[in-house]
Amino acid sequence: MNYIERRHKSVSSRIIPVPPFDYVVFGATGDLTKRKLIPALYHRFKDGQFDQQSRIIGVSRSKLSDADFQKAARESIDQFVAKADRDEKVIDRFVSVFSYIPNDVSDPAKWADLSTKLRDDPKVVRAFYLAIAPDLFGPTCEYIEKQGYYRRDARVVIEKPLGHDLESSMAINNEVSRIFAEDQVYRIDHYLGKETVQNLLALRFANILFEPIWNSAHIDHIQLTVAESVGAGTRGYYDESGALRDMIQNHMLQLLCLVAMEPPASDDADALRDEKLKVLRSLKRITSADVGKVTVRGQYRNGSVDGQAVASYQEELPADKKGSKAETFVALKAEIENWRWAGVPFYFRTGKRMASRASEIVIQFRNIPHSMFDHAEGAPRPNRMIIRIQPDEGVKLFLMIKDPGPGGMRLREAPLDLSFAATFAERTPEAYERLLLDVIRGSQTLFMRRDELEAAWSWIDPIRDAWDQATDSPQAYAAGTWGPSGAVALIERDGRTWHEDDN
Numbered sequence: 001m002n003y004i005e006r007r008h009k010s011v012s013s014r015i016i017p018v019p020p021f022d023y024v025v026f027g028a029t030g031d032l033t034k035r036k037l038i039p040a041l042y043h044r045f046k047d048g049q050f051d052q053q054s055r056i057i058g059v060s061r062s063k064l065s066d067a068d069f070q071k072a073a074r075e076s077i078d079q080f081v082a083k084a085d086r087d088e089k090v091i092d093r094f095v096s097v098f099s100y101i102p103n104d105v106s107d108p109a110k111w112a113d114l115s116t117k118l119r120d121d122p123k124v125v126r127a128f129y130l131a132i133a134p135d136l137f138g139p140t141c142e143y144i145e146k147q148g149y150y151r152r153d154a155r156v157v158i159e160k161p162l163g164h165d166l167e168s169s170m171a172i173n174n175e176v177s178r179i180f181a182e183d184q185v186y187r188i189d190h191y192l193g194k195e196t197v198q199n200l201l202a203l204r205f206a207n208i209l210f211e212p213i214w215n216s217a218h219i220d221h222i223q224l225t226v227a228e229s230v231g232a233g234t235r236g237y238y239d240e241s242g243a244l245r246d247m248i249q250n251h252m253l254q255l256l257c258l259v260a261m262e263p264p265a266s267d268d269a270d271a272l273r274d275e276k277l278k279v280l281r282s283l284k285r286i287t288s289a290d291v292g293k294v295t296v297r298g299q300y301r302n303g304s305v306d307g308q309a310v311a312s313y314q315e316e317l318p319a320d321k322k323g324s325k326a327e328t329f330v331a332l333k334a335e336i337e338n339w340r341w342a343g344v345p346f347y348f349r350t351g352k353r354m355a356s357r358a359s360e361i362v363i364q365f366r367n368i369p370h371s372m373f374d375h376a377e378g379a380p381r382p383n384r385m386i387i388r389i390q391p392d393e394g395v396k397l398f399l400m401i402k403d404p405g406p407g408g409m410r411l412r413e414a415p416l417d418l419s420f421a422a423t424f425a426e427r428t429p430e431a432y433e434r435l436l437l438d439v440i441r442g443s444q445t446l447f448m449r450r451d452e453l454e455a456a457w458s459w460i461d462p463i464r465d466a467w468d469q470a471t472d473s474p475q476a477y478a479a480g481t482w483g484p485s486g487a488v489a490l491i492e493r494d495g496r497t498w499h500e501d502d503n
C-alpha cells in the first residue's frame, strides 16, 4: 500500500447516517426517478446511511399499488445498479420503505390524501421531490399547502429545465416561492454533486500552491469542455432547448463559478453561493454585435462514433421537427470583468456526438518570464493543469523536466498525474447520492440559489436572442469529431488551440 492509499484508508468512506425522513417523490413513475433517484437512494441505504425508519412515498397519475411501486423500484435497481452492488437481502429491506399514492395534482377535485403516509413527528424530515414538468410545480405546491402537508422545515427539490429564459425562470420560481421560502428550496444542478466537481473546491482552497497564482498575472486562459458521444435527436425536450440552455446555462456556468470565484470564507451555503453569484454578475455581456465573433453553434451530421455509424441529428428527429435549427454544439469565449480575471478568456465547448465522452477543465498558465535554457533542446512550455471531471477522473499538472540521462540539457514536458480512479479503488458515488441526502441534512451548499439561476439566464438570454434573429444556421460537423471548424477558428484567432489529450 503506498502513501496515498494509506492516508486515504484512514479518512475515506465515513458514513454519517441522516435523520429519518419522509421523501415524497412526485413523478414517481418517470425517467428521472427510475434512472437516477431510486438507484442513488439504494446505494445510500446499502451503505447504511438511512434505514427502514425512513419512507419513500411515490406519487404520480398512474394507478399503482404499493406493491407495484416496490416492483418498479426493484426493476430500476436491476437495470441501473451494477450487478456487483446488488444484494437481494438489502433490496428486500430497501423496497419495504416504498409506498405509493395515485394522484393528479392538476385537478383539485381528485386530490389524493397523503396524510396517512406522512408522519407528524418533527424529528422526521419532510422532503418533496418534484420530478415533474415545471408547469406542474405551481399546482403541486398548492396541493401541498392546501392539503396541510406544508411545514416550515419541509424541503422542496426542483431541477431543470427551470425555464427557457429569465422571464420563464422567474415565473417558475415565483410559483414555488409562494409556498416555500428560499431556505427550503433545493435547486439541483447535478454537476455540483459530482465528486470531481467538489474536488475543485478542495484543490483550490485546501492547498496553498494554487491560490497565489490563480489570476490573470499567471494564467493565460482557461478551457471548459463537456463533450458527449451520445446523440440528442430522439429526446423531445432537447430540440426546444439546444446545447446553450441544456449545458451552458447550468452545468458549465456552475463549473466556471467554482473555477473563478473568490475564496469563500466558509463552506456555509450562502458564503459559497455569494461568491458564485459575483462571478455570474461579472460576466461580460455578449451583445448581438459580438455574437458572431465569440460564439459558434453547430449541429451534427452523420458520422461514426466509436467505430459505429450514426445518423445525423436531422435524421433522428421526428417528422414534425425536421429542419430544426437547434444547436447540438456550442463553443464560446467568455470574459469575467473583475480584477482577478481581466484579460483572461474562458473558452467553453460542449456538444453531442463528439469524438468521445470527455469533460475537463484546462488551466493554461503563462510562460516563464525569461528562459535561461538558451542552449537546451526543447524550449520551456507553459505549465498546464488538466482537471478531468469524467471519465478517468483525476488531475494532471504538466511540468517541464530535464529529460533523464546523458545527452546534454534536454527539456521536456511531463505530467504529475493523480488519477482518482487508479488511486482510490472505491466506487465513485453518483451525483444524486450526495445531493438527495444533502436535502435531508439541510445543506444547501451544493444547490443553486434563485439569484444565481437568474444571473445565469441574464447572461444567456442575449446570446440566444442574437442567434434566434440570425439568418444563418448552426454549422455542420460530422458526428464523431470535435465540432465544426468554426470552433477551432474561434480559439485560433486568439493564437491558442483546444487542448487535446497528450499534446
Ligand code: BG6
Binding pocket: 228, 246
Ligand atoms: C443533463 C443534460 O442535464 O446532463 C443532458 O440534459 C446531458 O443533455 C447530461 O447529457 C450530462 O450529464 P452527465 O452527468 O452524463 O455528464
